[in-house]
Amino acid sequence: MSSNQDKTIVVFSATGAQGGSVVDSLLDAGYKVVGITRNTESSSAQALKKKGVQLATGDTNDANTYKEALKGAYGVFVNVDFWSVYKATGYNADAAAKEEIRQATDAFKAAQEAGVKHVVYSTLDDKTQAPHWQSKADASKWANQNGIPITNLIITAYWENITSFSLIQAKEDGTYVLNLPLLDDTKHWGFPVADTGLWARAAFENPDKWIGKDLYAVSGEETTAEMAQILSEISGKKVDTLHLTKEYFNSEAMKKQLGDEMWHNWDLFIENRITRDVKASMQVAPRASDFKTWAKNNEGVKKLLGL
Template sequence: MSNQDKTIVVFTATGAQGSSVVDSLLESGFKVVALTRNTQGKGATALKMKGAQIAQADLSDVNTYKDTFKGAHGVFINADFWGIYAAQDYNVEATTKEEIRQVTDAMKAAKDAGIKHVVYSSLDENTQAPHWQSKADASKWASQNDIPITNLVMTAYWENISNFKLIQAKDDGSYTLLLPLLDDTKHYGVPVCQTGLWARTAFENPDKWIGKDIYAVTGEETTSEIASILSEISGKKVDTLHLTKEYFHSEAMKKQLGEEMWLNWNLFIEKRITRDVKASLDAAPGAWDFKTWAKNDKGIKELLQF
């Protein structure tokens, strides 16, 4: 079966991950049904102009999307922990339970519809960060219930640096990188704008990737190395916070970050994950490393004024 004969249904199609997946699949000749809650928004309109079929759906309600699975070959599933977290009044236990329900409902519906391949945006287990564990638990459920799944294992988005303005100007004309990590902490990262490169690889090679994990990561620079690269490409001096482990573990730091985000950064400091950058790049030819991403990111250019 050629790509032109395969329809892929994509959740969160106007989001950071989903829009990239739609773009990459369309470029490779797949038919795409893009699911979004707002079919009249700018994001949906842009995807429609590129050739995607737009359908209104909400991952929280299986009845809004199950009909879109009929006749489709594959499904890309990505759940929004943070949106659920806000809706659940920032209750971690309720959020993880709800996220797993939403994902497993979608996987059940996909299996019932005869979907041949599910690519699921997942994360590592045993990190002690709930928003990582909930995704890992859904992956385990899929494996235990014969879902034809490829786990697309993500990591930190490079875009978080620009989206959350983690670069601050100082009075002397220099800048501070506000990543709350130690100088020698490896920051495994990926340009979320290129998520589709890995999803496409999985959908194009089901015999290789069904039942396997495909990792999306393009860099493992330390905090100091990230600051150095930003200095190099901008011509501006960029320094780090020079955090100590003692201060990171202080109550002041935990209060500043909030428990969930403190746990997120702590898993990098405590080296609870690792990544094979070369293997990931081999699976996604053309994916940007950190330096290339930073040169191309509009937000970085605005923050560092170059």
């Protein structure tokens, strides 16, 4: 603990879901934390300040806004939000991907210029055919090729998406449906975004092991049907799936319903373009919640199931 007190770690998007989790885990470990946010006067930023976070104004869109905050830092947690960029480009996936790569590589360059010893970057898998995954993977490859002391923290689907997008829906007959656009036997590799910091902290605390390596954040591999069954068990209510067929998933109607970017996102799960070792990941972050534990304790899940 004492050695951590002398180390400052800068967290990008500190008020976001990933950033907030990383902040909390680092504070628990005794690190000095600088939180970068666009608005240091926001209620969420002020809540971080009360926890002991030093706030700094910055935006990944412009490296000049945060370069000063990186000076003297031991480590940096970098996360770039594809979706805000995607919206800003008029939902142009190619333009958004290029812009996300620029923002990420600018952050890496700024960290390198500031003498940062360890960058943990929130990223995704290569060669999935999903643009918002590929842009992160391409930024990771750039860092690896340009001498950035990086740990690529490869995440996957947030279980919180179930509550954020109200994917548990009540039916007229009193039962519920888990509205995930996946086949019943599709593995939904996932984790609670609120646990992101457990893996990031492990990387910062073991630089010799993780610099230059990929670290996977995942704590569940249930199929869609298994997730629905778990939700039924914890609620005492029947939760079914969409019983989606591959033929319908590949239909023009489904592509139109989901939108091109999200269709590609779910397609990579259905086509098994990614895989995860849950046991190995949980050995790095043993306090991370599995799906049943997360769902049983999540207030959003309880609300959607009328508990």
